[in-house]
Amino acid sequence: GAGVSQSPSNKVTEKGKDVELRCDPISGHTALYWYRQRLGQGLEFLIYFQGNSAPDKSGLPSDRFSAERTGESVSTLTIQRTQQEDSAVYLCASSARQGRETQYFGPGTRLLVL
Amino acid sequence: RKEVEQDPGPFNVPEGATVAFNCTYSNSASQSFFWYRQDCRKEPKLLMSVYSSGNEDGRFTAQLNRASQYISLLIRDSKLSDSATYLCVVYNFNKFYFGSGTKLNVKP
Numbered sequence: 086g087a088g089v090s091q092s093p094s095n096k097v098t099e100k101g102k103d104v105e106l107r108c109d110p111i112s113g114h115t116a117l118y119w120y121r122q123r124l125g126q127g128l129e130f131l132i133y134f135q136g137n138s139a140p141d142k143s144g145l146p147s148d149r150f151s152a153e154r155t156g157e158s159v160s161t162l163t164i165q166r167t168q169q170e171d172s173a174v175y176l177c178a179s180s181a182r183q184g185r186e187t188q189y190f191g192p193g194t195r196l197l198v199l
Numbered sequence: 200r201k202e203v204e205q206d207p208g209p210f211n212v213p214e215g216a217t218v219a220f221n222c223t224y225s226n227s228a229s230q231s232f233f234w235y236r237q238d239c240r241k242e243p244k245l246l247m248s249v250y251s252s253g254n255e256d257g258r259f260t261a262q263l264n265r266a267s268q269y270i271s272l273l274i275r276d277s278k279l280s281d282s283a284t285y286l287c288v289v290y291n292f293n294k295f296y297f298g299s300g301t302k303l304n305v306k307p
Binding site: 118120126127128130133140141144176187188189190191192193 | 233241242243244245248286293294295296297298299300
């Protein structure tokens, strides 16, 4: 079956612009996670959804970052007024349910802020 | 202190060698443990879960030591295709914590 998909695969933007990143999880997966990975570094947890709700937003780096999920499927991560330090790969993962279940990752969106 | 710590490496080993990675975690209440593999410029993929009694999958063996709060991964008979970054992952309190990864280079 189809895996996790993300779009766009690459995004180049100018400092100060807003960007929207999209994640389509595996069908039927109720849990969805967003991570950020800077070049040569580990994964940094941003936010997770159980269904459409996000119980824990503590990983979001600043109030410029927001995420939503609708219909227990697609999620969007929005970064407002992008800064150069936002440049990274943004990875989305889904799992059958929130908890110890295996996460399946999408290919990521490579964001470059000039 | 980071939730999960790993030696970044790189570990450079010849084909056929046995190599072991360790990972330590800070929260003694952590519930689940995993090893993921990440190839260059690719997304992480689950290699194996780590069970309390230890578990083996082919050439890969994972161990958990709760008392010392570390997890290990042993790779026997290394293949060129094992070259990747190995991520230690710990689950607790509804979050997954990823280590920064240990890079393995298997040379011919």
